[in-house]
Amino acid sequence: MVLTLGRLAEQVGGELQKGDPDCRITAVATLQNAGTGDVSFLSNSGYKKYLYTTRASAVILSPENSADCPTAVIASSNPYACYARAAALIVPPPAPKQGVHSSAVIEDGCDIDAGAWIGPNCIIESGAVIHAGVQLEGGCFIGKGSVIGAGSHLYANVVICHDVSIGKRVSIYPGAVLGSDGFGLANEAGKWINVPQLGSVVVGDDVEIGANTTIDRGALDDTVLEEGVRLDNQIQVAHNVHIGAHTAIAGCVGISGSARIGKYCMIGGGVGIVGHLEITDRVVVTGMSLVSKSITEPGVYSSGVPAQDNVTWNKNYARLRQLDRLARKVQSLERRLSDSRKQDDC
Amino acid sequence: MVLTLGRLAEQVGGELQKGDPDCRITAVATLQNAGTGDVSFLSNSGYKKYLYTTRASAVILSPENSADCPTAVIASSNPYACYARAAALIVPPPAPKQGVHSSAVIEDGCDIDAGAWIGPNCIIESGAVIHAGVQLEGGCFIGKGSVIGAGSHLYANVVICHDVSIGKRVSIYPGAVLGSDGFGLANEAGKWINVPQLGSVVVGDDVEIGANTTIDRGALDDTVLEEGVRLDNQIQVAHNVHIGAHTAIAGCVGISGSARIGKYCMIGGGVGIVGHLEITDRVVVTGMSLVSKSITEPGVYSSGVPAQDNVTWNKNYARLRQLDRLARKVQSLERRLSDSRKQDDC
Amino acid sequence: MVLTLGRLAEQVGGELQKGDPDCRITAVATLQNAGTGDVSFLSNSGYKKYLYTTRASAVILSPENSADCPTAVIASSNPYACYARAAALIVPPPAPKQGVHSSAVIEDGCDIDAGAWIGPNCIIESGAVIHAGVQLEGGCFIGKGSVIGAGSHLYANVVICHDVSIGKRVSIYPGAVLGSDGFGLANEAGKWINVPQLGSVVVGDDVEIGANTTIDRGALDDTVLEEGVRLDNQIQVAHNVHIGAHTAIAGCVGISGSARIGKYCMIGGGVGIVGHLEITDRVVVTGMSLVSKSITEPGVYSSGVPAQDNVTWNKNYARLRQLDRLARKVQSLERRLSDSRKQDDC
DSSP states (O other): OOEEHHHHHHHHTOEEEESOTTOEEOEEOOTTTOOTTEEEEOOSGGGGGGTTTOOOSEEEEOGGGGGGOSSEEEEOSSHHHHHHHHHHHHSOOOOOOOEEOTTOEEOTTOEEOTTOEEOTTOEEOTTOEEOTTOEEOTTOEEOTTOEEOTTOEEOTTOEEOTTOEEOTTOEEOTTOEEEEOOOOEEEETTEEEEOOOOOOEEEOTTOEEOTTOEEEOOSSSOEEEOTTOEEOTTOEEOTTOEEOTTOEEOTTOEEOTTOEEOTTOEEOTTOEEOTTOEEOTTEEEOTTOEEOSOBOSOEEEEOOOBOEEHHHHHHHHHHHTTHHHHHHHHHHHHHHHHHHHHHHHO | OOEEHHHHHHHHTOEEEESOTTOEEOEEOOTTTOOTTEEEEOOSGGGGGGTTTOOOSEEEEOGGGGGGOSSEEEEOSSHHHHHHHHHHHHSOOOOOOOEEOTTOEEOTTOEEOTTOEEOTTOEEOTTOEEOTTOEEOTTOEEOTTOEEOTTOEEOTTOEEOTTOEEOTTOEEOTTOEEEEOOOOEEEETTEEEEOOOOOOEEEOTTOEEOTTOEEEOOSSSOEEEOTTOEEOTTOEEOTTOEEOTTOEEOTTOEEOTTOEEOTTOEEOTTOEEOTTOEEOSSEEEOTTOEEOSOBOSOEEEEOOOBOEEHHHHHHHHHHHTTHHHHHHHHHHHHHHHHHHHHHHHO | OOEEHHHHHHHHTOEEEESOTTOEEOEEOOTTTOOTTEEEEOOSGGGGGGTTTOOOSEEEEOGGGGGGOSSEEEEOSSHHHHHHHHHHHHSOOOOOOOEEOTTOEEOTTOEEOTTOEEOTTOEEOTTOEEOTTOEEOTTOEEOTTOEEOTTOEEOTTOEEOTTOEEOTTOEEOTTOEEEEOOOOEEEETTEEEEOOOOOOEEEOTTOEEOTTOEEEOOSSSOEEEOTTOEEOTTOEEOTTOEEOTTOEEOTTOEEOTTOEEOTTOEEOTTOEEOTTOEEOTTEEEOTTOEEOSOBOSOEEEEOOOBOEEHHHHHHHHHHHTTHHHHHHHHHHHHHHHHHHHHHHHO
16 A cells, blocks of 8 residues: 555654655655665664664654664654554455355354455364354364354364464464364373363464464363464464463574463464463573473573583583582582681681 | 262272262362363472362362362372373363365375374375374375374374374474484585485374474384373474383473483483484483483482572673683692691691 | 486586496495495484494595595585585485365465465465475465465475465474464453564565474564574464574574574574573574573583483482582682681781
8 A cells, every 4th residue: 555654653663753744655765775766774783783774764762862863754653663664554464355265164053254255175073163254264173162253254264173363463473273182191000091071172362373383172171272373383382371461472482381471471483381380470481491490480590501502511411410419529628628717727 | 971979089099088979070170270170180299388278179189288178089109190081081182173174285195094083284195194083274284104003192283294103192292393304415526415205104002292392203213202202392303213111301401413312211301412422211301401411320310500699690600711721820829738738848 | 216326526616526427326324224226325423423334336525534444535615515515416305386276275365376386285375475496295285365485395294374474495394373463461450461473474585494393473573583494393473573694493492582593604403592682693402491680702602411321310310409509619619718717827
């Protein structure tokens, strides 16, 4: 969509600090690749080096960067959010479809709103409810009795097992699996007995679930994602996990059974969270950390070990293997030094 | 299914220690959410706090917790296994289906038992053999010449590549991929040449394979999962891995090529196992550890680093980066202290 | 295919050092399982113990192992690459198919080459271009406007979202997802706003992408895999990542947004790579390391912590938690010892 710069600034809640309000904006681009008609943005300071020479027609940025910008400026205290709104206006998502593709398999007893779209090769089992505006791309599977809330968008090959409840305006990316049986095992004489997984998965409104992410159904009670949660790709959410509203979790995180994560948390990529623990609200866990105990105070937590050149690391790791011995040596040295001083004092 | 408490205790191998044997049990529930007609259980001591006030009609627990239970009691030395059997009785799985859905694509030359169910949009390539009672939910792909043993259940969108052999009563959850080519690469002048992956995957009886887990076919010999193995979601099993009977592996584990894992092992979430090594029977590896050498003795092994507050961790990590230097300083101190003593002795 | 040993040696670029050039080779096998008619190979020295007793008809190996081989020998300075070529000759892949399966759903406005194969239940959206020789196995989804280059092979249930560009002779294994929206989030007052993901994914020629691997589309510019890249299973490649030519990445690796990885790199399994950093060419990162800063020099980098028995590890970890304190103690000891020496000198 084409917008004037003045109109754009107004609609995205920014202030047009420099530039012609009648300038036409037709696209979005990065600072380094933008040209005439493009609006760009500066949010991560690591990219400021590209600001000075950008050929964009306008840049969305923080007021303190305005003076350094050679182009028209839309200033905002939150330029990234402001840019997100601008991009959604200028490049709107495709219009939703309606109807049921002839190749879709719809079992008896489904309730499919006339304003929903059921794409090719989708399978909707009996008792499923598909609300208005839902978009199911190709090859999605919706199990018995599951409910997909209004305006939700399931991309290709998403699997929703039986009796799962999905809120409104939820996006689920390709290959994600919701409601598969949890890993519930009882051991008897060395062999595993399956514990029936009788709970479900409940997903709140405005949640996003990344590609190939898996969310297991609860053993008895439900696995719950509250409203506004953001899950990246390839995350594993075990049975009976509870994730609080507006928490964002990056890719490749594994969350063990019955862990309870608070609201407004941010969990970095590759983090592991042990089961049956609780993380309070507003906790940040940095990438590749292992959360093995409950976290009761908001703050930033870490245990990721950054890489070094292999020779140095091997030397350090050889010491880490014997760190307790090293600590005992230090204690012993402290004692010897104290003893020798006492002797000196005699 | 409705059962009397007496009948239930008998069928699950527990002892009705307290309560009316004619009490009717209609459902299962957690201690905190149970009501009249529900049987609950206590296995993890962390949940004992809910026992005192539970409204369940009966609780399955260890004899030592019996006195603390306000309700009828089914006592068992293994309450979790006992509960698993109870839940399977009270909430039996849906009856298996039979037949071939009209939308399924069946190539010529397949052998499909009349007592199997081939769900919508499944694809069965030539030469595949589907035994009695097999349940293929929607969108499964069974490649040329693969064999699915009697009573196995493949959930939606499972992919079995060509010539894979699956045992009896195996469950494979949505999105799992068995028999994809292993990561076999030869390097020549910096470029990669693919090594043909000519082995297959052989899965024993009573195995479970989690959602979006991937198991590569062998390079020459087969990748093997022995009977009773349990794999959680999002596990990567590389070519020619061998996993011994009744071993359970939690989510997000990566197992490199030709690793050999023993029987009755338990591998925690997020563990990495290096290739071409051997782990003996009855080994436990805790979450997010890296197994880089063979383990020849049963026992528990770890290297996961639990998270700390970020400021403390950064200080500790700064020291870890120079741990070898620290250890040398301690050695030097030891020498200096010994020398100064010798001087004192002179 | 049956080949004489002489012909085989010639075709794979090896030297027939011992054995009858007319001996017929019919199959390939491991040293320990080979029999008459099989050619085997020795590349990893850990398997040399099987060389002495192999019953293969011939073995491909390095010249220095020739004397220890009881059978015919094809010698090569790169026996693994030589074997890869031999296996591809002796066990050629199945012939490519042509045509469109009757169950495939082809939207209007696609351009599908007559020499391509569109398997059962595939979905090809409008504007997609499928070049000659492409093989799409069952259940693949090709989104609007995507292009699949000549000779590429997509295994079952692969999802290619809209406007993705795939080069020639690319293999994509089951369940992989290319072009899903990146994890682009702006935060406003604690809630997440989606940043439209308007870039795409561009995959060069001769790339391989493993099962259930996910590659997100760029936010503005594209996510790029240069020619010859090899990705194993269950890898997460975030938006705007750039992977240089001939780099190989093992399973379960997570690469955060806008990371730039050089050419000819090797990244071990389970590695995490932080966003917005750069790794130069010819870098090796060993398994389960965390790359948190740019790497500007070629070489080997590590931070994976190998497992120990749990009791020892717990003791060591308890010290690691207080490593900064330990280091301060050592500094204090150094000072005290220097002080006491000075006193001695007085």
